[in-house]
Amino acid sequence: xxxxxxxxxxxxxxxxxxxxxxxxxxxxxxxxxxxxxxxxxxxxxxxxxxxxxxxxxxxxxxxxxxxxxxxxxxxxxxxxxxxxxxxxxxxxxxxxxxxxxxxxxxxxxxxxxxxxxxxxxxxxxxxxxxxxxxxxxxxxxxxxxxxxxxxxxxxxxxxxxxxxxxxxxxxxxxxxxxxxxxxxxxxxxxxxxxxxxxxxxxxxxxxxxxxxx
DNA sequence: TTATCGATTCTCT
DNA sequence: GAGAATCGATAAA
Numbered sequence: 001x002x003x004x005x006x007x008x009x010x011x012x013x014x015x016x017x018x019x020x021x022x023x024x025x026x027x028x029x030x031x032x033x034x035x036x037x038x039x040x041x042x043x044x045x046x047x048x049x050x051x052x053x054x055x056x057x058x059x060x061x062x063x064x065x066x067x068x069x070x071x072x073x074x075x076x077x078x079x080x081x082x083x084x085x086x087x088x089x090x091x092x093x094x095x096x097x098x099x100x101x102x103x104x105x106x107x108x109x110x111x112x113x114x115x116x117x118x119x120x121x122x123x124x125x126x127x128x129x130x131x132x133x134x135x136x137x138x139x140x141x142x143x144x145x146x147x148x149x150x151x152x153x154x155x156x157x158x159x160x161x162x163x164x165x166x167x168x169x170x171x172x173x174x175x176x177x178x179x180x181x182x183x184x185x186x187x188x189x190x191x192x193x194x195x196x197x198x199x200x201x202x203x204x205x206x207x208x209x210x211x212x213x
Numbered sequence: 214t215t216a217t218c219g220a221t222t223c224t225c226t
Numbered sequence: 227g228a229g230a231a232t233c234g235a236t237a238a239a
Contacts, residue, residue, distance in 0.1 A: 041231070055231065057224095065224060082232045083221030089231090102231060138232050180231060206232090 005073075005092040006042035006099040007050070011175075011194045013040050013090065013101055015168040017109065018144070021160040025145030028118040033111030033144050035134055036166070037103055039195040039202045041178045043089070045069055045098025055178060055185035055208075058098035068153040069098040076161070078141070078152040085138030088146050090156055090163075103140055104179070104193070107201045108133045115143035131200040172197040182208035 016037050022030040044050050045058025045066070053059055057066045057079065069077045069091055077089040077100050089100035108115045108130065115133050119142055134143040141147070156163040174197040177188055184190070186208035195202045 043231075057231075063225075079231080080223055082230060083223070085232050087231070104231090136233065178231070182230095186231095203232095208231090 005048060006044060006101050007192065009090070009092045010040045010042040010101045010192070011173050012165065013037050014173055014194060014196050015166045015171070017164050017166055019162040020144040020146060022114060022145050024150040024160050025147065028121060028145055030114035031111050033115050034109050035106040035140065035144060036109045037106045038199045039105035041102040041104055042192040043100050043102060047097030048093050048099040053185055054183055055181035066098065069100050071095060071153055074156055076151055076154050076156055078146060078148045080148050081138065086141035086147055087137035088141055102137055104137045105201050105203045106134045106140060107131070108143060118142055118145055135201050136203045179203065179206050180208050182210050184212055186211040
């Protein structure tokens with residue numbers, strides 16, 4: 001087991017509340033939406049103590065895409081994925097080094113109507129159940145109205161964000177391999193996914209390709 | 214219930 | 227040009 005910034009921070013984010021005021025989202029502005037975080041993943045990058053993390057965007061060097069992961073801790077790294085989704089990370093390591101925690105899922109505890117209208121925009125099928133409003137990293141960003149051009153690199157502890165720790169109570173934390181990460185980095189040797197056990201908002205596990213036992 | 218597949222575009226090789 | 231830290235619909239079992 002390895003110890004490094006993102007790995008220390010990831011479990012602490014479970015149960016925390018992330019509020020995003022909607023005004024930066026031009027397509028779907030609205031009242032603030034608050035997420036109770038229930039699932040996260042840690043990623044290591046350049047300059048972070050611990051093993052080489054082949055699943056990390058910042059595994060080798062700084063690029064235009066991952067630049068904010070090398071920025072100050074406590075800020076957002078927002079990336080665009082699979083041609084259609086955004087996902088948000090909290091940067092964890094000192095400026096100049098890279099590590100982050102991907103916010104994978106949560107429960108919408110305020111602003112559910114705005115979140116639902118953003119999620120359902122452009123789709124014509126069944127209404128989305130409450131527990132699926134922010135299930136999966138792409139859905140988290142969608143429900144909160146987060147995009148790369150408007151939110152990448154911003155401080156998570158200042159407007160339009162407001163991140164606050166919250167006690168987890170009697171809930172238990174579970175951990176396991178990360179979702180969709182290929183190769184050894186997606187194996188049980190990297191149990192860097194953390195979630196609140198039994199919570200219905202936690203996303204489904206999907207193994208990456210070529211993951212060894 | 215589980216498996217497969219298409220959508221869509223950015224990033225790096 | 228290939229692959230990607232995904233999602234949701236549809237098909238199969």
